[in-house]
Amino acid sequence: xxxxxxxxxxxxxxxxxxxxxxxxxxxxxxxxxxxxxxxxxxxxxxxxxxxxxxxxxxxxxxxxxxxxxxxxxxxxxxxxxxxxxxxxxxxxxxxxxxxxxxxxxxxxxxxxxxxxxxxxxxxxxxxxxxxxxxxxxxxxxxxxxxxxxxxxxxxxxxxxxxxxxxxxxxxxxxxxxxxxxxxxxxxxxxxxxxxxxxxxxxxxxxxxxxxxxxxxxxxxxxxxxxxxxxxxxxxxxxxxxxxxxxxxxxxxxxxxxxxxxxxxxxxxxxxxxxxxxxxxxxxxxxxxxxxxxxxxxxxxxxxxxxxxxxxxxxxxxxxxxxxxxxxxxxxxxxxxxxxxxxxxxxxxxxxxxxxxxxxxxxxxxxxxxxxxxxxxxxxxxxxxxxxxxxxxxxxxxxxxxxxxxxxxxxxxxxxxxxxxxxxxxxxxxxxxxxxxxxxxxxxxxxxxxxxxxxxxxxxxxxxxxxxxxxxxxxxxxxxxxxxxxxxxxxxxxxxxxxxxxxxxxxxxxxxxxxxxxxxxxxxxx
Amino acid sequence: xxxxxxxxxxxxxxxxxxxxxxxxxxxxxxxxxxxxxxxxxxxxxxxxxxxxxxxxxxxxxxxxxxxxxxxxxxxxxxxxxxxxxxxxxxxxxxxxxxxxxxxxxxxxxxxxxxxxxxxxxxxxxxxxxxxxxxxxxxxxxxxxxxxxxxxxxxxxxxxxxxxxxxxxxxxxxxxxxxxxxxxxxxxxxxxxxxxxxxxxxxxxxxxxxxxxxxxxxxxxxxxxxxxxxxxxxxxxxxxxxxxxxxxxxxxxxxxxxxxxxxxxxxxxx
Numbered sequence: 125x126x127x128x129x130x131x132x133x134x135x136x137x138x139x140x141x142x143x144x145x146x147x148x149x150x151x152x153x154x155x156x157x158x159x160x161x162x163x164x165x166x167x168x169x170x171x172x173x174x175x176x177x178x179x180x181x182x183x184x185x186x187x188x189x190x191x192x193x194x195x196x197x198x199x200x201x202x203x204x205x206x207x208x209x210x211x212x213x214x215x216x217x218x219x220x221x222x223x224x225x226x227x228x229x230x231x232x233x234x235x236x237x238x239x240x241x242x243x244x245x246x247x248x249x250x251x252x253x254x255x256x257x258x259x260x261x262x263x264x265x266x267x268x269x270x271x272x273x274x275x276x277x278x279x280x281x282x283x284x285x286x287x288x289x290x291x292x293x294x295x296x297x298x299x300x301x302x303x304x305x306x307x308x309x310x311x312x313x314x315x316x317x318x319x320x321x322x323x324x325x326x327x328x329x330x331x332x333x334x335x336x337x338x339x340x341x342x343x344x345x346x347x348x349x350x351x352x353x354x355x356x357x358x359x360x361x362x363x364x365x366x367x368x369x370x371x372x373x374x375x376x377x378x379x380x381x382x383x384x385x386x387x388x389x390x391x392x393x394x395x396x397x398x399x400x401x402x403x404x405x406x407x408x409x410x411x412x413x414x415x416x417x418x419x420x421x422x423x424x425x426x427x428x429x430x431x432x433x434x435x436x437x438x439x440x441x442x443x444x445x446x447x448x449x450x451x452x453x454x455x456x457x458x459x460x461x462x463x464x465x466x467x468x469x470x471x472x473x474x475x476x477x478x479x480x481x482x483x484x485x486x487x488x489x490x491x492x493x494x495x496x497x498x499x500x501x502x503x504x505x506x507x508x509x510x511x512x513x514x515x516x517x518x519x520x521x522x523x524x525x526x527x528x529x530x531x532x533x534x535x536x537x538x539x540x541x542x543x544x545x546x547x548x549x550x551x552x553x554x555x556x557x558x559x560x561x562x563x564x565x566x567x568x569x570x571x572x573x574x575x576x577x578x579x580x581x582x583x584x585x586x587x588x589x590x591x592x593x594x595x596x597x598x599x600x601x602x603x604x605x606x607x608x609x610x611x612x613x614x615x616x617x618x619x620x621x622x623x624x625x626x627x628x629x630x631x632x633x634x635x636x637x638x639x640x641x642x643x644x645x646x647x648x649x
Numbered sequence: 650x651x652x653x654x655x656x657x658x659x660x661x662x663x664x665x666x667x668x669x670x671x672x673x674x675x676x677x678x679x680x681x682x683x684x685x686x687x688x689x690x691x692x693x694x695x696x697x698x699x700x701x702x703x704x705x706x707x708x709x710x711x712x713x714x715x716x717x718x719x720x721x722x723x724x725x726x727x728x729x730x731x732x733x734x735x736x737x738x739x740x741x742x743x744x745x746x747x748x749x750x751x752x753x754x755x756x757x758x759x760x761x762x763x764x765x766x767x768x769x770x771x772x773x774x775x776x777x778x779x780x781x782x783x784x785x786x787x788x789x790x791x792x793x794x795x796x797x798x799x800x801x802x803x804x805x806x807x808x809x810x811x812x813x814x815x816x817x818x819x820x821x822x823x824x825x826x827x828x829x830x831x832x833x834x835x836x837x838x839x840x841x842x843x844x845x846x847x848x849x850x851x852x853x854x855x856x857x858x859x860x861x862x863x864x865x866x867x868x869x870x871x872x873x874x875x876x877x878x879x880x881x882x883x884x885x886x887x888x889x890x891x892x893x894x895x896x897x898x899x900x901x902x903x904x905x906x907x908x909x910x911x912x913x914x915x916x917x918x
Contacts, residue, residue, distance in 0.1 A: 511754075
């Protein structure tokens with residue numbers, strides 16, 4: 125095993141993943157926005173945990189059970205990923221696997237690189253950890269123990285994933301699949317058994333997830349050091365390390381499965397475009413309706429139809445419908461389990477679902493516009509070199525985005541309103557406003573980020589920035605909706621608020637669509 | 650008659666790297682003009698500036714007498730353009746894309762149908778007319794892009810490496826098409842690495858090197874400029890001129906502007 129090779133591979137992987145940072149300085153600024161925007165959530169979550177610890181008479185076993193279940197689900201998900209076998213990117217297969225590099229060197233570099241990249245995304249966990257340690261005034265030994273246990277568990281997951289993925293690559297047979305399926309079942313069974321009122325609980329099982337949960341809860345609640353749990357977790361780690369060492373001796377390189385390279389910081393859309401090609405092939409299997417023809421009444425109508433066809437054939441429309449179904453399901457679950465506060469005796473789940481839909485519809489414009497960027501941005505050379513009416517093209521895009529992102533939640537809201545006999549006005553206004561502002565701002569930010577000097581800005585970070593800007597511009601909408609729901613106002617005032625919100629949204633759309641039109645002609649290809 | 654394209658002292662840089670250094674270029678009406686040059690010489694940048702996909706840093710470009718810096722939209726109505734790496738909407742069928750292309754160029758519906766059918770037949774795309782573009786080979790995509798560029802019957806056709814990926818039959822059809830257009834008094838501007846093809850089909854060529862037009866004219870003119878022998882081919886002339894230019898510092902590369910008109914209609918030689 126050569127350390128210099130491992131280091132070179134590690135550096136290469138990190139540079140590939142974070143490459144976009146070198147392409148544009150704007151990415152660094154956007155990363156800072158991302159980091160700071162998550163801090164308030166980390167702060168609130170830490171307060172919640174500290175409050176729970178300081179409460180008297182808490183049932184510690186419940187916390188262990190819930191935490192174990194969450195960590196077991198994570199482990200089961202990792203196991204599920206191993207069904208594909210060991211995956212590698214095209215450039216790794218072409219350049220790394222054809223070089224005199226040993227599997228163990230590649231595996232260690234991969235684990236270290238994965239760990240580094242994951243740390244960027246789970247940084248709020250470290251913020252939460254630090255705040256809890258400080259606020260609960262935990263001893264230094266507890267702080268170290270918590271950190272060590274978490275790191276051991278993370279490494280354990282990586283070792284498990286690598287080992288079983290190699291196993292699947294080497295033996296693509298039924299027994300390997302049954303082994304992994306059985307492990308997933310064992311990990312998830314206690315949560316199912318609690319739903320069935322069976323006496324099998326995570327807290328009595330020696331799963332790594334349970335051991336970690338016991339260490340964390342024990343140290344945070346000041347129950348003292350649990351040597352057996354720590355020893356158990358260490359033994360699990362050592363067993364998996366041995367398994368990993370055994371599999372790393374196998375030459376699995378020729379058996380790896382190629383996957384497209386995807387990094388949220390990747391400014392290039394080549395790989396996403398390849399994925400989109402696959403989507404188009406899948407969605408085009410269904411009958412291609414509607415089709416584009418020359419009979420449209422105007423250029424705008426023709427272009428709107430073309431964009432709608434794109435959304436159907438590349439799967440954007442399906443994604444939006446699927447997402448709204450998930451949002452509706454989550455909202456229904458939350459409202460079903462919400463405690464019935466005596467002050468809100470007239471709490472209506474349907475009203476909650478309606479406003480939940482409206483709030484979360486801010487994500488939909490981002491999905492629609494990101495997909496448009498991947499599948500159609502590079503095709504803008506056609507209208508730009510044709511002297512085409514760019515205003516009509518931008519309007520067609522914007523109207524379609526607004527129509528798709530608002531029509532589906534509006535339909536759900538109208539159905540709920542009809543069933544429960546609720547006035548849907550403000551919920552519909554919320555959805556319309558969120559869609560209008562979200563689509564206008566997202567499209568503008570996306571076009572602006574694609575100007576030649578900013579071409580290196582990753583779409584994930586640009587999307588994050590546009591969501592924050594949209595949320596900021598929606599402050600008047602949220603404020604008026606909040607007032608309309610919590611103050612007993614007359615219907616006339618509701619109508620007035622609705623008019624103000626829609627006027628404000630239309631103004632935002634006018635300003636941002638104008639800016640988009642100006643910017644699109646300065647795009648360079 | 651004024652040239653269809655005039656580029657005077659055009660400069661363009663990308664992130665501090667100078668792609669064009671005061672390029673001058675004149676393309677006459679009714680000719681097939683070729684831009685030749687090594688990789689990174691500035692050929693694609695030149696074409697993209699003409700069609701409005703890139704903004705020049707300074708200089709003047711006139712297309713059909715219109716200064717494109719002052720009037721950057723209307724002049725495009727007479728242009729048909731095909732880029733080097735063709736990106737097309739994968740989610741549309743061949744027919745739908747040609748309709749889209751015709752619609753945004755404001756071609757009447759009847760004309761779109763007529764020309765769409767003509768090019769689908771010419772490029773042997775009949776079986777693929779209702780197939781999604783995502784299912785087409787690279788050569789077929791190139792043919793669809795060329796059909797799209799021609800859907801409005803443009804006066805000036807600009808193509809960046811048009812023969813790459815196209816089969817020999819397709820290349821032959823394309824060359825015939827270029828000749829037909831020139832016979833109708835229209836102009837074709839191509840960029841190519843294929844010097845033998847350029848020699849056979851272009852009336853005149855310009856050799857672009859390090860962002861400058863180091864020589865232009867028909868083959869006889871280029872032989873004079875390069876002091877090559879009677880039987881020299883375009884490839885030999887090209888290698889000699891670029892070798893000479895390589896030996897000079899970038900700042901001192903002298904642009905050998907030539908305004909030789911009265912060249913043969915077709916074929917550099």
